[in-house]
Amino acid sequence: MKMQSEDVGITARATSIVDEMKKLEGPLLPILHEIQNEFGYVPREALPVIASGLNLSRADVYGVVSFYHDYRDQPAGRHVLKVCRAESCQAMGGDEMADRLRDALGVDWHETSKDGAVTLEPVYCLGLCACSPSAMLDGEVIGRLDEDRIGEIVAEVRQ
Amino acid sequence: MTVTIYVPRDSGALALGAGKVADAIASEIRTRGINAKLVRNGSRGLYWLEPMVEVETSQGRVAYGPVTAKDVASLFDADFLSGGKHALSLGDPEEIPYLARQTRLTFARVGITDPISLDDYKAHGGLVGLEKALTMTPTDIVRQVTDSGLRGRGGAGFPTGVKWKTVLDTPGELKYIVCNADEGDSGTFSDRMIMEGDPFILIEGMTIAAIAVGATKGYIYLRSEYPHAERALNEALAVARKAGVLGKSILGSIHAFDIEVRMGAGAYVCGEETALLDSLEGKRGQVRAKPPLPAHKGLFGRPTVINNVISLASVPIVLDKGAAYYKDFGLGRSRGTIPIQIAGNARYPGLFEAAFGLTLGEIVDKIGGGTKSGRPVRAVQVGGPLGAYFPRELFDTPFDYEAFAAKDGLIGHAGIVVFDDTVDMLKQARFAMEFCGIESCGKCTPCRVGAVRGVEVADRIAHGVEPEKQIELLEDLCNTMKFGSLCALGGFTPYPVMSALRHFPEDFRPHPVREAAE
Numbered sequence: 001m002k003m004q005s006e007d008v009g010i011t012a013r014a015t016s017i018v019d020e021m022k023k024l025e026g027p028l029l030p031i032l033h034e035i036q037n038e039f040g041y042v043p044r045e046a047l048p049v050i051a052s053g054l055n056l057s058r059a060d061v062y063g064v065v066s067f068y069h070d071y072r073d074q075p076a077g078r079h080v081l082k083v084c085r086a087e088s089c090q091a092m093g094g095d096e097m098a099d100r101l102r103d104a105l106g107v108d109w110h111e112t113s114k115d116g117a118v119t120l121e122p123v124y125c126l127g128l129c130a131c132s133p134s135a136m137l138d139g140e141v142i143g144r145l146d147e148d149r150i151g152e153i154v155a156e157v158r159q
Numbered sequence: 160m161t162v163t164i165y166v167p168r169d170s171g172a173l174a175l176g177a178g179k180v181a182d183a184i185a186s187e188i189r190t191r192g193i194n195a196k197l198v199r200n201g202s203r204g205l206y207w208l209e210p211m212v213e214v215e216t217s218q219g220r221v222a223y224g225p226v227t228a229k230d231v232a233s234l235f236d237a238d239f240l241s242g243g244k245h246a247l248s249l250g251d252p253e254e255i256p257y258l259a260r261q262t263r264l265t266f267a268r269v270g271i272t273d274p275i276s277l278d279d280y281k282a283h284g285g286l287v288g289l290e291k292a293l294t295m296t297p298t299d300i301v302r303q304v305t306d307s308g309l310r311g312r313g314g315a316g317f318p319t320g321v322k323w324k325t326v327l328d329t330p331g332e333l334k335y336i337v338c339n340a341d342e343g344d345s346g347t348f349s350d351r352m353i354m355e356g357d358p359f360i361l362i363e364g365m366t367i368a369a370i371a372v373g374a375t376k377g378y379i380y381l382r383s384e385y386p387h388a389e390r391a392l393n394e395a396l397a398v399a400r401k402a403g404v405l406g407k408s409i410l411g412s413i414h415a416f417d418i419e420v421r422m423g424a425g426a427y428v429c430g431e432e433t434a435l436l437d438s439l440e441g442k443r444g445q446v447r448a449k450p451p452l453p454a455h456k457g458l459f460g461r462p463t464v465i466n467n468v469i470s471l472a473s474v475p476i477v478l479d480k481g482a483a484y485y486k487d488f489g490l491g492r493s494r495g496t497i498p499i500q501i502a503g504n505a506r507y508p509g510l511f512e513a514a515f516g517l518t519l520g521e522i523v524d525k526i527g528g529g530t531k532s533g534r535p536v537r538a539v540q541v542g543g544p545l546g547a548y549f550p551r552e553l554f555d556t557p558f559d560y561e562a563f564a565a566k567d568g569l570i571g572h573a574g575i576v577v578f579d580d581t582v583d584m585l586k587q588a589r590f591a592m593e594f595c596g597i598e599s600c601g602k603c604t605p606c607r608v609g610a611v612r613g614v615e616v617a618d619r620i621a622h623g624v625e626p627e628k629q630i631e632l633l634e635d636l637c638n639t640m641k642f643g644s645l646c647a648l649g650g651f652t653p654y655p656v657m658s659a660l661r662h663f664p665e666d667f668r669p670h671p672v673r674e675a676a677e
Contacts, residue, residue: 025376025459026421028441033422054441067443067600068424070383082384086345087540090590091503091578092531124427124544124594125343126384127351128174129502129574130206130509139386143174 007045013038014046018053028054028064032071041072076119077112079157081105082136083145086125094133097145098122101135104154118157162195162240165213165220168274169202169355170387171348176227177210183231184212191235201356203270204510205257213252216242222252257507257526262488264496265473266349266512269356275394277402280359286404288478292367293412300371301327304474306482308494313339313430313467314542314571314647316493316560319474322464325454326372329462334374336365336416337439337458337465340381340388341423341430344543346502346574350468352510354381354388357472358395359404362418364471366409367478368464369416377418378458380435383425392420427598431646432465434600445600446646467572469498488514493559501527503540503576513558520554523577534579538663540587542571544594545651547658548578548587567658569651584663588633589617591655595648606649609640613656620667630667633660 014035021031028050035046042065051058065071083098102108105118112119128134131143137153166181167173181197188195202209211224212234221242223234230247237245249255252270263269272279280286292300305320326334338361342350353361365377381389396418399405407415421439423429429438433447436458457463473495477485486494493515499522501508506528523529523539530536538548547568549556556566563570578587592613599606613636620629637653644650660667 026439026441029421029424029438032424064441064443068426070423070425084345086594087544087587087590088346088502088574088576090587091576091582123384123425124598125345125347126170127342127348128171129346129348129500129576130171130204130505131174131209132503132508134174136384141170141174141387143171 010039010043010045011049014043014049015053018050022053028056028061032065036071040075044073077116079118079138080121081118081153081157082121082123082126084124084126084128084132084134085122088125088129089133092132094145097133097150100147100150101153104150105157160194162193163198163215164195164240165198165200165215167202167210167270167356168199168387168391169209169352170385171206171352172202172209172211173387175206175209175225179228180210180212180226180231183228187231187235193235193240195240198273200272201269201274202352203252203258204266204352205255205507206509207507208249208255211249211252214240214242216240218242220252222249222255223247224249257509257511260526261512262496262514263512264476264485264488265353265360265469266357266498266510267476268360269352272357274356274358274391275398277359277398277404280357284479285359285475286363286410288475289363289367289404290410291478292370293410293414297327297371297373300367300478303477303482304371307477307485308482308489308492309470309473309477309485310493310560311467312469312473312497312572314344314569316570319466319470322454322466323368323371325452326374326462326464329455331462333376333461334372335458335461335463336368336372336374336377337436337463338365338377338379338471339430339432339435339465339467340379340385341435342385342468342572343382343427343430344545344572344574346540346576347500347543347572348502349498349500349510349573351385351388353468353472354385355391358392359399360472360475361392361468362395362399362404364474365418366405366416367474368466368471370409370414372462372464374464375415375417377416378439379418379420380423380429380439381420382423389420389422396420426600427594428600428646428648431648434646436463436465443600445602446648448645469572489559490514490516490557491559491561493561497558497570497573499558500572500574501577502574504530504532504579505577506531515557515559517558518554519549519556519558519575520551522558522575523554527575527577530577530579532579532581534581536577537580537582538578538584538587538659540576540578540655541574542569542654543574544591545569545647545654546571546574547654548584548662549658550662552662567661568654584659584666585617585621588656588659588667589614589621591652591659592617595652599648603643603645603649605640605643606645606652609636609644609649610652612636613640613652626668630660
């Protein structure tokens with residue numbers, strides 16, 4: 001019963017987002033961003049709502065959602081840690097820092113820790129290449145990752 | 160008198176603690192009861208000195224850095240508000256050699272002004288280009304841009320004026336200006352710095368483009384990894400609309416134009432212009448076959464100018480000072496200035512805007528100061544993940560579109576990533592293939608499948624399985640990807656791979672041989 005009422009809630013909220021935003025030119029990405037912003041992920045239940053609102057097939061909508069790295073199909077942990085894996089950060093020992101973070105948090109890429117504290121995601125460049133290696137914790141940028149900063153990150157997500 | 164203190168809001172500075180420094184300064188101002196104003200400026204681009212705090216004194220600007228929150232009380236104690244001496248004193252920022260040696264045309268205001276103050280923008284020469292454009296015919300505006308020699312700074316180097324002329328000459332009731340702000344190349348951050356540090360220059364450049372080609376709507380397609388740029392752009396757009404720089408009547412003229420920021424969703428390939436247009440339309444970010452050109456049938460099938468951030472941000476100075484002024488900088492067919500981004504293992508990483516023509520060696524050794532690790536520079540990757548790796552032997556290559564192409568490389572978006580001698584070039588070649596596989600839009604086979612096969616071949620080389628045969632296979636694969644891919648992602652991935660193989664063949668030899676050689 002609980003699941004059903006949640007579904008209804010998702011459908012209702014997704015409908016109001018679609019109705020509000022469908023007048024935009026090319027509304028699909030802004031709608032998906034708003035839905036992810038609202039729910040923390042793009043629930044499967046929202047796809048038919050979007051499809052009917054924009055006169056698309058469900059397959060079209062699913063094709064778009066699954067194409068982009070940003071959209072999640074399930075909720076993330078309480079914190080989201082993105083660690084840059086691109087060349088500039090590689091040149092500054094980013095791979096080693098990333099390994100230490102994975103060990104310290106006990107998660108691999110794209111995984112959420114069992115206690116739901118943190119989701120770890122690879123990112124290919126944050127534009128912080130003049131202070132590599134870099135990361136982003138819940139939207140806050142972090143430069144020159146080192147042992148100390150890794151310690152701070154781990155402490156923050158464990159709080 | 161109110162003293163003005165500047166602490167950058169640039170995300171590079173924030174990543175190094177500028178937010179905490181600003182908080183600490185605000186708190187000292189309150190507790191000490193000082194009459195001071197805190198402005199959150201852009202970054203000067205001297206990242207080893209960030210967070211760099213500046214104070215406007217009676218003798219001009221005085222800088223301190225790198226400042227941490229813990230240093231703030233001692234700065235007040237040392238009377239830094241009057242330019243007092245402190246261990247972190249840097250003096251007049253404009254006299255720091257790294258900055259003094261630059262030619263800042265596009266980045267003239269970044270780090271100096273309040274990014275979201277239109278008054279500050281105008282006080283530093285802003286809007287002059289737009290005001291001039293409003294007195295000119297569209298043909299004359301396009302001619303100025305063409306004559307300036309400005310080429311696409313996103314990487315392709317296509318003449319900006321030619322693009323604009325095509326859109327101007329294409330009839331259409333509705334035309335678009337699209338700014339490609341999907342700066343996904345590792346080692347690049349100049350778009351981000353402009354958007355966070357001087358967003359009005361991009362707004363002005365897009366508005367000039369709109370007047371030139373008869374467009375009424377503009378989009379900035381911004382990557383989602385840049386939340387601070389999104390904030391700065393939206394703040395600046397709101398100010399510009401309120402002041403009549405955007406809207407139904409641009410600066411009181413008959414022209415109407417407005418700009419909207421649209422966020423990407425983490426797909427690197429959307430930096431490719433046709434994939435970007437599909438993404439803006441709400442589709443999968445897949446590459447379109449050309450023709451038709453975006454200039455003829457672009458966003459929603461309408462004639463569209465699509466330019467990189469730096470290309471558009473370089474337009475106001477061209478209109479302000481004239482095509483001849485801009486063209487006077489540079490060499491050969493590479494005219495004007497280019498904001499070079501020094502990244503990776505560099506002692507002095509940052510943004511260095513200069514006329515085209517510095518050699519790669521000057522940039523890496525003299526300006527970048529060699530490696531941060533203190534070890535020898537072994538390779539530098541120029542132009543992002545699709546750019547070639549250059550060895551020291553090619554450090555005499557001048558920074559110029561054609562000179563780099565002649566050495567089987569590209570300047571791309573002008574990012575330079577420095578690696579020291581601990582780099583494993585086979586690993587870098589493998590990563591180039593892996594990255595192409597992760598980011599491929601999947602539309603064409605050479606890119607979608609080639610990248611996956613490339614990783615497998617690299618792994619076999621690493622494991623010493625028939626290395627000579629595998630190297631031959633890798634070359635063949637690169638050839639197929641280079642000539643058979645629909646866009647630059649699959650087409651240019653061979654650059655880092657083949658340059659690594661050609662210039663660093665020892666890293667591709669089987670391990671026993673490598674160990675014996677060491």
